[in-house]
Amino acid sequence: MTTAGAARPAGAALERYEAVIGIEVHCQLRTESKMFCSCSTAYDGARPNSHVCPVCLGLPGALPVMNRRAVELVLATGAAIGASTPDATRWDRKNYFYPDLPKGYQISQYDLPLAAAGTLTFDTSEGPFTVRITRAHLEEDTAKLVHAEGPAGERISLVDFNRSGVPLMEVVSEPDVRTAEQARRYAEELQLLLRTIGASDADMEHGQLRVEANVSLRRRGTEAFGTRVEVKNMNSFRSVEHAVAFEIERQAAILDGGESLRMETRGWSDERGETYHMRSKETSDDYRYFPEPDLPPLRVDAAWLASIRGELPELPAAHRTRYRDALGLSAYDAAVLVADADAGRLFEATLAAAPGLEAKPVANWVTGDYLRIRNAAAGPVRVDPAELAALVRLVADGSLNRTSARQVLEAHAQSGEGVEAIVGRLGLRQISDTAALGAIVEDVLAANPAAVADVRAGKAQAIGFLVGQVMKATRGQANATVAQAAIRERLDAGERA
């Protein structure tokens, strides 16, 4: 079965080999116009070749004009990853021939990227992990090739230039990633960071975030790098993890068989759960880079950089640390609330609606039951922050048990009815008053002498049965903890008598 490769953990190969993985990410920047012309970037769903001009069509004599906003978004990314930015940089021509590149060169940055030497830290199942980022530079996107069938049934390729010239940021990591999970988490954290600072919508399914992994293996204990294979066409975070895990196993099997790997580019097939050969890479490509003569050098003065730094919002890593340290949230809850903007908003609004309310139970309700209800719902779900706060209070003061509270939250999310009203209508208020439970406990003990004898004989589980009987007698409204304490108290008093 070919799909087994996708699900198989890379653990076996990683006992003998160390994976060395570098990740390149291309992301479309969130600007209104293209990188070097005023064509709109809002071409999603538009007619092919309807968002074009002489510049992005690469017509002779057309001159590029730099999009300042795109530069600012790369500078903001650099500031967010702690990278350094040169005082002056320039644009370079990367020369190659391909039908999606009408000029025959791409305007890019070669040796003076806008951001160099940063880091990205994220949580993994094995704890926090830091990946060094070599560089982030700015370039223009290519056109899109559409392969179709012609009028006579022949295979034809069409070019849509709507995407041509859209600002693209390339982020290149050092080969620090060692596992498939780290590769996925790196891409997820980069997406979260780019969305947080507003640099990109970074939607993988829409091609706004394209991830490529350079994977090689070396025997544990050795230093030299092995032969590198580039993996592309990963259209989701799951695909990134599966493709890298598959590639580690594939390379290990070849090396175990005494063969050597070849330098190549491989694609990932979600359907087959495996990587496949796309093209060989016998030599490194020679792009004959040279400075772009049609654009002036770019100066990044300190004041400009400082104002971009000053406008950065709270970054995801700092946000998670604040939730853990200042609010006492678990690492899991902090990660979910920072990564899921909707859940994060509900959490913040609930705390704001009820000053003094403890943050931890609110976080638990949001990351647990709220997300479960929201993710299972067919349409949009609305939970009123003040009502969620009321629910948390009722559970905290013992008026509502967790099972009932879940039921109340579901009812509120469906209808918008107030929490107190639902509790009253369904008769869910918990009986926590010892005096009120006293008579019921007496009845249960009198009706179940065998269980009482078992408890007295030291059979601890028998008390659970008695608590169950109290719950039954109160139609689930008794506070189980209070009921159990009341039962113990009566039995102890009986023993002393």
Ligand SMILES: [Zn+2]
């Ligand atoms: Zn244009």
